[in-house]
Amino acid sequence: MEAKGELAGRIAIVTGSSRNIGRAIALSLAEAGAAILVHARGSKPEAEAVAAEIRAAGGRAAVALGDVAKPEDTRRIAKAALQAFGRIDILVNNAAVRREAEFGTVDYSDWREVLGTILDGAFLLTQACLPELKRSGAGSVVNIGGLTGHTGAEKRVHVVAAKAGLVGLTKALAHDLAPQAITVNCVSPGMIDTVRGASAPSNPAHHATRRTLVGRRGTPEEVAAAVRYLCGPQARFVTGQTIHVNGGTYLP
Numbered sequence: 001m002e003a004k005g006e007l008a009g010r011i012a013i014v015t016g017s018s019r020n021i022g023r024a025i026a027l028s029l030a031e032a033g034a035a036i037l038v039h040a041r042g043s044k045p046e047a048e049a050v051a052a053e054i055r056a057a058g059g060r061a062a063v064a065l066g067d068v069a070k071p072e073d074t075r076r077i078a079k080a081a082l083q084a085f086g087r088i089d090i091l092v093n094n095a096a097v098r099r100e101a102e103f104g105t106v107d108y109s110d111w112r113e114v115l116g117t118i119l120d121g122a123f124l125l126t127q128a129c130l131p132e133l134k135r136s137g138a139g140s141v142v143n144i145g146g147l148t149g150h151t152g153a154e155k156r157v158h159v160v161a162a163k164a165g166l167v168g169l170t171k172a173l174a175h176d177l178a179p180q181a182i183t184v185n186c187v188s189p190g191m192i193d194t195v196r197g198a199s200a201p202s203n204p205a206h207h208a209t210r211r212t213l214v215g216r217r218g219t220p221e222e223v224a225a226a227v228r229y230l231c232g233p234q235a236r237f238v239t240g241q242t243i244h245v246n247g248g249t250y251l252p
Contacts, residue, residue, distance in 0.1 A: 041067055
């Protein structure tokens with residue numbers, strides 16, 4: 001991962017990058033030459049393991065922990081990137097909580113936790129990074145949405161609302177930040193093979209009723225490839241868009 005790729009000299013924050021899609025994004029951007037701030041809410045060993053992978057391949061990486069739903073934590077995450085690397089060029093808002101529950105059993109604290117992590121987190125961290133993204137001259141924000149934010153799904157009212165909100169946030173920020181040479185896009189994965197945590201279902205209910213046109217599920221690396229493109233120099237004319245990576249499960 002010597003800094004010879006299309007993102008050489010760039011600095012990226014990838015939230016929720018200690019596992020699965022976030023990890024794949026961090027590794028892909030590092031392979032392209034970017035230095036990476038690996039983020040996790042609380043699992044420092046997992047975050048450090050991803051940073052170690054990047055360093056072992058010749059890249060640069062640092063680690064920051066924090067809850068992206070808390071303004072003070074997002075400011076600290078942005079500060080950690082500045083302290084480690086001196087600038088911020090790329091922000092990937094990937095952190096998420098994915099749960100399933102019947103609508104009548106979802107209490108307000110669950111609703112707030114899911115929306116706080118997915119939607120508030122993207123708002124807060126983009127705002128915390130904004131001064132540096134402006135200074136970049138070619139800043140990129142990529143929000144990681146989801147299939148159900150477009151199709152809906154049973155037992156996922158909080159996740160669906162939050163992911164759909166990211167699409168609106170992406171469009172609004174694209175308008176607001178274009179004058180500062182910052183692109184804002186959304187990558188929407190669907191039917192991706194991942195290892196899910198204890199708080200998420202191992203096989204989401206909506207997967208049972210959907211299929212891909214290509215006959216298989218996707219990989220985190222295929223999602224990461226779309227993110228890498230949007231962060232790179234060839235995507236500077238792409239903003240306000242949602243890129244679907246779902247094997248044809250959903251055709252907008």
